[in-house]
Amino acid sequence: MPMRGRVVTTLAAMRPGETGEIVAVESPDQAGCRRLFALGLVPGAVVALVQAFPSFVFTVGRTTVAVDAETARIIKVLLLSRPRSPRPGFRQTSSPRPRSRET
Amino acid sequence: MPHVAGPARPAAVRVAIVGCPNVGKSVLFGRLTGRYVSVSNYPGTTVEVARGLRRWGGRTFEVADTPGLYSLACLTEEERAARRLLMDEVPDWVVHVVDAKNLDRMLPLTFSLVEAGFRVMVVVNMLDEARAAGLEVDVDLLADRLGLPVVGASLVRGEGEAGVREVLAGGGARPPGPPLVPDYDRATEPVAAALEALLRGWYGLSPRSVALLCLQGDPEMIELVRREEGPRWPEIRRLIEEAGRGPRPVRYRIPLAAHALARSVAAAGVRRIAPPQPSAGQLLGDLLLRPLVGLPVLALVVYFGLYRFVGGFGAGTLVETLDRVLFLDLLNPWLDRTVDGLIRSEVWRDLLVHEYGILTLGLRYAVAIVLPVVGTFFVVFALLEDSGYLPRLALLVDRLLKPLGLSGRALIPLALGLGCGTMATLVTRTLETRRERVLATFLLALGIPCSAQLGVVMGVLAGRPLALAAWGAAVTVVFTAAGTLAARIVPGRAAPFFLEVPPLRPPRPVNIWRKTTARMVWYFREVLPVFLAASIAIWLGRLTGLFPVILSGLGRVCSWLGLPAEVSVVFLFGFLRRDYGAAGLYDLAPGLSTSALIVASVTLTLFVPCLAQTVLMVRERGLPAAVAILTAVFPTALAAGWFVSRVLAMAGAAGW
Numbered sequence: 001m002p003m004r005g006r007v008v009t010t011l012a013a014m015r016p017g018e019t020g021e022i023v024a025v026e027s028p029d030q031a032g033c034r035r036l037f038a039l040g041l042v043p044g045a046v047v048a049l050v051q052a053f054p055s056f057v058f059t060v061g062r063t064t065v066a067v068d069a070e071t072a073r074i075i076k077v078l079l080l081s082r083p084r085s086p087r088p089g090f091r092q093t094s095s096p097r098p099r100s101r102e103t
Numbered sequence: 104m105p106h107v108a109g110p111a112r113p114a115a116v117r118v119a120i121v122g123c124p125n126v127g128k129s130v131l132f133g134r135l136t137g138r139y140v141s142v143s144n145y146p147g148t149t150v151e152v153a154r155g156l157r158r159w160g161g162r163t164f165e166v167a168d169t170p171g172l173y174s175l176a177c178l179t180e181e182e183r184a185a186r187r188l189l190m191d192e193v194p195d196w197v198v199h200v201v202d203a204k205n206l207d208r209m210l211p212l213t214f215s216l217v218e219a220g221f222r223v224m225v226v227v228n229m230l231d232e233a234r235a236a237g238l239e240v241d242v243d244l245l246a247d248r249l250g251l252p253v254v255g256a257s258l259v260r261g262e263g264e265a266g267v268r269e270v271l272a273g274g275g276a277r278p279p280g281p282p283l284v285p286d287y288d289r290a291t292e293p294v295a296a297a298l299e300a301l302l303r304g305w306y307g308l309s310p311r312s313v314a315l316l317c318l319q320g321d322p323e324m325i326e327l328v329r330r331e332e333g334p335r336w337p338e339i340r341r342l343i344e345e346a347g348r349g350p351r352p353v354r355y356r357i358p359l360a361a362h363a364l365a366r367s368v369a370a371a372g373v374r375r376i377a378p379p380q381p382s383a384g385q386l387l388g389d390l391l392l393r394p395l396v397g398l399p400v401l402a403l404v405v406y407f408g409l410y411r412f413v414g415g416f417g418a419g420t421l422v423e424t425l426d427r428v429l430f431l432d433l434l435n436p437w438l439d440r441t442v443d444g445l446i447r448s449e450v451w452r453d454l455l456v457h458e459y460g461i462l463t464l465g466l467r468y469a470v471a472i473v474l475p476v477v478g479t480f481f482v483v484f485a486l487l488e489d490s491g492y493l494p495r496l497a498l499l500v501d502r503l504l505k506p507l508g509l510s511g512r513a514l515i516p517l518a519l520g521l522g523c524g525t526m527a528t529l530v531t532r533t534l535e536t537r538r539e540r541v542l543a544t545f546l547l548a549l550g551i552p553c554s555a556q557l558g559v560v561m562g563v564l565a566g567r568p569l570a571l572a573a574w575g576a577a578v579t580v581v582f583t584a585a586g587t588l589a590a591r592i593v594p595g596r597a598a599p600f601f602l603e604v605p606p607l608r609p610p611r612p613v614n615i616w617r618k619t620t621a622r623m624v625w626y627f628r629e630v631l632p633v634f635l636a637a638s639i640a641i642w643l644g645r646l647t648g649l650f651p652v653i654l655s656g657l658g659r660v661c662s663w664l665g666l667p668a669e670v671s672v673v674f675l676f677g678f679l680r681r682d683y684g685a686a687g688l689y690d691l692a693p694g695l696s697t698s699a700l701i702v703a704s705v706t707l708t709l710f711v712p713c714l715a716q717t718v719l720m721v722r723e724r725g726l727p728a729a730v731a732i733l734t735a736v737f738p739t740a741l742a743a744g745w746f747v748s749r750v751l752a753m754a755g756a757a758g759w
Contacts, residue, residue: 033355035178035535038123038173038211039173042208044362050389055502061205062204066494066498066600068502068600070599
């Protein structure tokens with residue numbers, strides 16, 4: 001099974017329970033970008049996805065934010081490892097894929 | 104610096120409270136001034152600026168509570184309202200309220216305010232919640248780093264209020280050194296300096312701040328600069344365009360520099376002293392995010408909150424008691440007798456009492472029929488708001504609202520529209536794009552029944568669940584179809600959805616009480632005058648013979664819909680005031696067949712909004728948009744009513 005190294009993907013492609021570091025916000029319009037910044041979604045911030053349906057819900061710092069799929073797709077993240085002790089209620093996939101630890 | 108607050112200044116010290124939504128600005132305002140503005144656990148509920156005057160420390164303070172402001176580079180109308188206040192009034196003090204748990208994303212605004220030249224103090228609020236989350240905030244260290252007066256607070260409990268007063272009155276320790284502002288990188292600084300040097304106009308913000316906002320592509324500020332700077336505009340425009348170029352443009356670096364600095368200050372000032380303990384509220388809050396839990400809870404809320412409490416208790420028990428017992432049995436006969444005894448002229452008597460009198464009809468509708476229904480609705484809405492349930496619902500329904508051209512954020516005005524469409528039209532300001540505001544305003548005017556209508560419809564159709572279901576289905580179909588169509592007609596892009604989800608908190612009875620009463624007072628200030636005006640209009644209409652003419656015209660529309668002629672009175676009243684018309688339907692209900700009641704309820708629900716809402720639509724969306732909306736609503740309502748009457752007739756339910 002291939003190891004997933006430094007995987008850069010989008011918030012829309014993350015699974016619940018995963019964490020990632022924001023590397024870029026690629027909004028087509030400046031306004032959308034600024035608003036996401038204001039919510040703390042800036043490059044360098046670490047996000048943890050809580051759920052992906054019906055909206056993407058994640059925590060960033062101590063804020064919980066919900067966005068739609070279109071917005072989730074413009075947020076580029078570097079996947080980090082799964083949190084060691086997920087909060088109860090997370091949907092766990094049956095076989096967690098091995099993944100190298102990033103910092 | 105555009106202002107100096109001289110100590111000998113005789114006028115009041117002007118203080119503006121700013122900050123993100125949901126950080127406690129309105130609580131601080133209430134504590135400082137003794138006045139209460141609606142405070143809720145939902146981002147973006149203060150849409151108009153509240154002001155209060157208070158004396159302490161030997162000086163008079165004029166405090167303004169501004170709408171939520173995330174960043175000086177504004178996006179929503181309410182943010183622009185907050186910035187405009189700062190620019191127009193140039194307050195002596197800007198009090199920036201921040202959430203202790205989220206310092207890293209709140210401090211960039213502090214820097215912007217300092218850059219803009221304001222005298223800033225920072226209130227680090229919600230220390231209690233931060234402690235519960237295992238965080239310790241070092242307020243003195245923050246003051247040191249920021250170079251600003253910083254007060255730690257848990258404003259809901261009253262902690263920190265005295266500290267804020269002391270600083271504003273000129274006490275408190277003076278922070279050492281100049282206030283902290285971000286250093287922008289080598290690519291940014293020369294452009295900012297060049298643009299700053301070109302600015303000559305007066306903006307209420309420092310030239311540095313205006314330059315940074317322009318470089319970030321703020322459309323309102325750029326337009327302002329274009330108008331102010333005349334001959335220097337081409338050069339300024341060149342700099343602004345340059346700032347948008349390249350793989351990492353300057354307009355992108357400016358906010359990033361501010362955020363990076365904020366993170367470093369927050370990292371120094373906030374320590375984790377305990378691991379976060381998920382509270383019961385947090386777990387429940389997470390559960391409500393799931394459709395499988397959230398949607399059944401919504402059904403419960405609608406059933407118990409709207410159907411049982413507003414419909415059953417408010418529109419049933421309370422209206423029955425107030426209307427039958429208080430007005431029809433006691434007050435109205437007494438008023439009729441008293442006025443008849445006092446006034447000779449039949450004409451003037453009819454203005455005050457009898458069938459359409461100001462007192463016997465206008466006042467009775469306002470107090471006995473509308474007040475209990477709206478009041479009970481506001482209680483339910485306040486409970487939902489204060490608990491933090493509404494944002495969770497918003498993210499659940501975002502996908503459902505997308506085909507209507509709306510995002511989940513529009514849920515709040517739409518839900519509030521079930522209480523009062525006028526108030527809800529005002530709250531559409533919290534939506535970001537003009538397209539979304541227009542679409543929401545349209546749907547509020549067409550398919551969202553206000554609580555007076557809702558209550559009366561429920562009351563009228565009570566005990567006939569099939570009829571209620573038919574009404575609900577018809578309104579839902581029209582709402583969805585018209586919304587989908589409008590989303591295709593109104594040009595523009597789909598509104599992106601992003602929303603901060605506040606923690607779930609148990610609603611506080613004090614908040615519920617204050618919020619409900621504040622809304623009721625607002626509502627009554629808007630309602631009662633229009634009610635009385637409507638009574639006078641009807642009196643004039645009868646006196647001049649205009650009223651019967653309109654009624655016979657509307658009577659023809661009614662017979663076309665298969666309704667008895669007396670329903671035309673309801674439509675006429677509904678024109679003047681939607682809930683007024685609904686209340687009229689309540690009076691007529693016993694004499695109408697079920698199918699006629701369904702048709703009348705559907706038509707009246709969809710019919711043009713009340714006078715107050717129309718006025719607000721014109722004010723908020725502009726005359727052309729308001730006219731377009733009304734032009735769409737009127738035929739839609741009649742066509743829907745006609746269609747329902749045909750369907751019922753075909754189903755053999757006419758006269759049912």
